[in-house]
Amino acid sequence: MMKAKERLDKILANSGFGTRRDVKRLVRYGEVLINGERIRDPEFHIDVDNDKVVINGEPLEIEKHSYFMMNKAGGAVCSTKSDRHQTVYEFLDEKDNQKRLGGSLSTVGRLDADTEGLLIFTTDGELNHRLTFPKYEVKKTYLVHLRDSVSDAEKATYIERAKSGLRIPAAANDPECDAKPCDIEFIEDAKCTITVTEGRFHEVKRIFIALGNEVVYLKRLMMGTLHLDESLGRGEYRTLTDEELFSLKELVK
Template identity: 50%
Template sequence: MRKTARNSDFPHIYLMMNKPLGAVCATASDSHPTVYSLLDDDKKKQASSAPRGCRLHTVGRLDTESSGLLLLTTDGRFSHHITAPESAIKKTYLVTLKTPVETPAEQEDYIKKSAAGLTLPPDHKAPEQDSAPAHLEWLSATQCRITVTEGKFHEVRRIFLALGNEVIALHRLSIGSLQLDQNLAPGQYRELTQEEILSFKK
């Protein structure tokens, strides 16, 4: 993952953002602020008017009501590697559920069903489809961490709908070995280090 683009006037950019609630991963919206509106002016231009192949874009998406680790880059190969299903890069989320799952037996049932893969209910942008195995770790009756390796539309929310529950808060903690920088407040971002960029090549 080199830090130089084809056009030497536009060196590649690699950013980590703590995406806030309410922001959309789109270049424009009539109803919500966009993640690009949080960037400085130079990076806004890189997202809107840079040449093809050098344009700043999000690596995958987080929906409006989700927060946490979001990557942005101008490097299409880097972006594709992270989002391609065959890469099977792990993404871990902190989940808060509407209905408490109180007993160890109920929690174990969630763990086993998630690990086996589930049939995800249809969403308005996605048909009914199967999920790959997911790893679930309980923190309390209403909070858990879940790790998935795919990027299906609203996948984590649909996993818990398939389990008979509802996600009321979703926060991405990590992508691969890269964890959200705890020094970043919601809406803040920083450049990735060279070591962090290269971690996705391992």
């Protein structure tokens, strides 16, 4: 749980006012007011929920956490560094990809390099944990393009087998296992959506392998209550609205 009080220099550094040395100079020059009182001690502790901070005459809104939605581009990996691929963090502006009081920015779960669509970033470790913790069974919906067209009779079989739970093949360090029941809805003969509640490695691809088909395109459309903003181009992102964030938090209370 986040402490109620934080050092002034830490807050200013995390709010984009420069390095700890820069902000110490700013404070000692008398540019910071807290609750109307001029503070010259960089190590002064403030109540981040209740104290009013003014910098150079402008009120400071203290950001404890960041929450973003990205339309992940295919080819990018959900790692901070990669020698072979562009990382999703490279699509973020420097001002957004910085440490907040709550910590560093992380992705909520991961998407494969070739998978596109909804990706959440946050510094809120508790929310991240809850959205990915198996206990909460947060639903994730994907758009799937298949290698082979599926007849009407086969569609019924796919849907029924998926709802019953499938034995899916091993992948990397994840052994052969029983996937939890999931929902498939067909849009066209080789296009469907699938909604899963697990986050196993390559799970959606393994489900369709077990069904005798192959995924050739995969895009995440939804996670929990959050739908991908289709106005976002590949690699674009935006801050979550208050309503979106509230809905996610309510889902995993």
